[in-house]
Amino acid sequence: MTATLTQTDLGRLAERAIHATLGGSLADLATVVHPDAFNRMSLTEPPATRGRGPAAFHATGEWLRTGFSDLRWTTETTVVQDDVVVTYGTMSGRHTGDFVVWTPEGTVERAFASTDKTFTVAQAHFQRIVDGLVIEHWAVRDDQGMGMQLGWIPPTPGFLFRCYLATRRARRAAEAL
Numbered sequence: 001m002t003a004t005l006t007q008t009d010l011g012r013l014a015e016r017a018i019h020a021t022l023g024g025s026l027a028d029l030a031t032v033v034h035p036d037a038f039n040r041m042s043l044t045e046p047p048a049t050r051g052r053g054p055a056a057f058h059a060t061g062e063w064l065r066t067g068f069s070d071l072r073w074t075t076e077t078t079v080v081q082d083d084v085v086v087t088y089g090t091m092s093g094r095h096t097g098d099f100v101v102w103t104p105e106g107t108v109e110r111a112f113a114s115t116d117k118t119f120t121v122a123q124a125h126f127q128r129i130v131d132g133l134v135i136e137h138w139a140v141r142d143d144q145g146m147g148m149q150l151g152w153i154p155p156t157p158g159f160l161f162r163c164y165l166a167t168r169r170a171r172r173a174a175e176a177l
Contacts, residue, residue: 005132011078014085014127017134021061022071029054029061034133041139047106057137067099067112085127091141092120095150098166111170112152113162119149 005013013032020028033054041060042049048059064071071093079086099112121142128136147153155163 005129007080010080010085010129011087013129013132014078014087014125014134015073015075017057017127017137018073018087018125021057022064022073023061024058026054026058029057032134033057034130034135037133037135037137039137041137043104044101044109046100046102050106057134063100067095067097067114068093069096070094070118083129085129086124087127088122088124090120091123092118094118098170100166100170108167108171108174111163111166112150113159113166115151115159117150119146121146121149 017029017032020032035053037054037057038052039045039049039057039060042056045060046063049056049063051059071091073089073091075087075089077088079088095112095115095117097114099114101109101111103109122145123142124140126138126140127134144153151159
């Protein structure tokens with residue numbers, strides 16, 4: 001099916017997948033994500049994101065929404081080469097909840113306590129399309145720029161203490177699962 005899609009169709013599909021991950025339902029993701037799809041970025045995400053298919057991508061969106069509200073994606077440029085679509089643009093949102101980062105082993109690395117600040121950062125999302133569905137995703141993000149806008153960098157002593165408490169809460173919640 002991918003062979004019959006135009007470059008424009010592939011670009012639209014990749015953008016729909018980004019929007020569905022940020023704010024769509026599992027049913028929305030099932031229309032754009034292959035049952036065997038894998039997100040290479042899931043290594044620092046919760047264990048539920050590390051599977052395959054729409055449910056794993058939906059778990060990524062749920063994880064992002066626990067830390068951030070008003071998430072928006074704006075595409076600036078899309079490049080299609082063979083079965084890979086690169087979507088470059090900006091991600092924006094507000095840091096309204098604890099944002100938890102995970103270890104490769106699936107335990108809580110740390111949590112960033114909410115700052116209620118907004119961010120807008122550049123990102124590039126790479127998506128491989130097979131049979132008209134996203135089968136692989138990876139990204140390049142400006143995490144340092146986001147951290148600076150949100151007040152994570154440089155951290156104040158008060159923010160570090162709030163992050164310590166947020167990390168402790170997240171570890172306790174993870175242990176209860």
